[in-house]
Amino acid sequence: MHAVAGVPMKWVGPLRISGNAATTETAVPLATYEAPLWPSVGRGAKVSMLVDGGITATLVDDRMTRSVLVEADDAATAHSAALQIDARFEELRETVRTCSSYAELVGIRHEIAGNLLFVRWEFTTGDASGHNMATLAAERLLDHLLWTIPGISYGSISGNYCSDKKATAVNGILGRGKNVVTELLVPRATVHDVLRTTAASIVRLNLHKNLIGTVLAGGVRTANAHYANMLLAFYLATGQDAANIVEGSQGVTVAEDRDGDLYFSCTLPNLIVGTVGNGKSLPFVEANLSRLGCLVDRESGGNARRLAAIAAATVLCGELSLLAAQTNPGELMRAHIGLERRSVGS
Missing domain, CATH: 3.90.770.10 (3-hydroxy-3-methylglutaryl-coenzyme A Reductase; Chain A, domain 2)
Structure with missing residues (x-):
């Protein structure tokens, strides 16, 4: 009830x-x-x-964000993965379009800490605030990365670099x-x-x-x-x-x-x-x-x-x-x- x-x-x-x-x-x-x-x-x-x-x-x-976390063998592998992600922007944009009629990938940012790679996906989400839409698209993108880029493994669907419901410098600077x-x-x-x-x-x-x-x-x-x-x-x-x-x-x-x-x-x-x-x-x-x-x-x-x-x-x-x-x-x-x-x- x-x-x-x-x-x-x-x-x-x-x-x-x-x-x-x-x-x-x-x-x-x-x-x-x-x-x-x-x-x-x-x-x-x-x-x-x-x-x-x-x-x-x-x-x-106007952009909603969701960050994913992937674990690499080492920092060099994480850096190589980040470069590949940047180079595949159009391919990744098409991946998002297969899972949503409204979400559109408009930007990618990343940070490396040790062997950890944090990828911040940025989407427009139509008239929705976009939390669920961005998470669904991020999940699809993460699956695609794990399937196509060697040397990385799953860390989390949310790596806190989004940054969702937290007062952070990254949101103040980049906006969410x-x-x-x-x-x-x-x-x-x-x-x-x-x-x-x-x-x-x-x-x-x-x-x-x-x-x-x-x-x-x-x-x-x-x-x-x-x-x-x-x-x-x-x-x-x-x-x-x-x-x-x-x-x-x-x-x-x-x-x-x-x-x-x-x-x-x-x-x-x-x-x-x-x-x-x-x-x-x-x-x-x-x-x-x-x-x-x-x-x-x-x-x-x-x-x-x-x-x-x-x-x-x-x-x-x-x-x-x-x-x-x-x-x-x-x-x-x-x-x-x-x-x-x-x-x-x-």
Whole structure:
């Protein structure tokens, strides 16, 4: 018997988005126990509606990865195998096409440690987030390598160089899933009236907190306040694998004071989202994806890319609002105490 865990969900917004993956005005669903998240993201969404073009979301890359591990007799044999793999790219691409109508091999990277060869396969996976699709293709590729390259043997179908649901430098550098950059230029008056702060204050806090503070904490390829909060709420509401917020929360917030106007940007290299696959047939998920315009007839991958742009814009809204709040002593705690008590009382 399956029980259903009910997480409170609200639609927040609308927010305005433009860019190469989505141009829309839409509210967004957020499922969370953290009641202050809704009005916080809502404030960022309000800012986006007051800016021409709203949040510009630029999708710069799209690839799901799975690494396999093979064991060689020695390092020289592992190196020879790696060279053969690189030389057979087109052959390996055709091998992937025999096992999937949507997976496409787009890149190969590898590392050698002793006699161990780690091969990171990179795929596009249509509108699926691509975990299972990439694993199936990786298994087929691994079988092909073991059959055709001498001196190597099976190590594992997953060698952790993927790197799945772990915050790693390789994912921060190379990306995993959708890599989206969001930007917003907020006029001085809006910064003052809606965010109740100044561009200079947010820039200073971003430097001291997100950049220096994260360096001191030993953060891995990341410098942000709370991407994970928005991503978890958005992932739960849209049927995503919530554990992907581990790498998804890696990202960098950039803020600049442009003569009193605020340039604000969030870069998220590891957005793992899909509009088809496991979890997407749940009635509430299907309804939410439909309302977001992510279940329409588009070219393969178009719906998932749109969803990633909306997710990234949602992150920016929450990040901007929180940093604004933290420039004002006491504002954050007053909001949490007031809103969470009200939520409990209701």
